[in-house]
Amino acid sequence: MAVSKKEGFKTEDVWLADIAKSLSHPARIRILKILTEMNVCMCGDLVDLLPLSQSTVSQHLKELKRVGLIQGDIEGPKVCYCINIKALQKAKKELDKLFNQVCAC
Amino acid sequence: MAVSKKEGFKTEDVWLADIAKSLSHPARIRILKILTEMNVCMCGDLVDLLPLSQSTVSQHLKELKRVGLIQGDIEGPKVCYCINIKALQKAKKELDKLFNQVCAC
């Protein structure tokens, strides 16, 4: 089975792994960086900036939306994407918690 | 194709995505936490602490070794795993760079 056995793990660890999964593709890293730089961005602009087809970019956006790191607001025929600051801050906090145990040596 | 198209992306983004991928499973998050708490840990101990078979745990350890976040030293018949502090610090630094652009608002 390729299904992660989530039964035996803390929800905290499952959540953090899920966030990490959403960051586990260069396109999604790039999308987050673009959105942080531009604050907001139309989906079409992202398609132009990435070496991927429109449908593939849409899939990556869906993955980032799934974990709540970004949100998309419909503006007429276009969709305006932006960072969900609160979610990103929580992700940063949890990752710091993981890393700082080590770096406090 | 399921292969990530890495041609069109910055090596920096590819690297960070790869680190994130190595963190994208609850078992590997747990392993890192255990190793940071215990400093060092035998592979067998990790198997006891995780709800997974020995071979599966070994696979997860291999993934963390692949990206350099941990290292394993053979001690007789056992293998002693520990965190690679430098790699983890670099990962933290790069992730902060991604997150801080947002949080500096």
Place this chain on the structure above:
DNA sequence: ATAATCTATCGTATATTTACGATGAACGAT
């Protein structure tokens, strides 16, 4: 030497991920 222990790897099955083109739904413009 033999047995027991520990861990990595192999083989395998299944689920998920990634990618693309094609299609569909929603909206604005003509």
Place this chain on the structure above:
DNA sequence: ATCGTTCATCGTAAATATACGATAGATTAT
């Protein structure tokens, strides 16, 4: 009303990820 634009979703193909048991290799103990 029709057309063009924008984006999500569907269908599909191929690679990867996850999990396990079985096996192999190395080391220690007997």
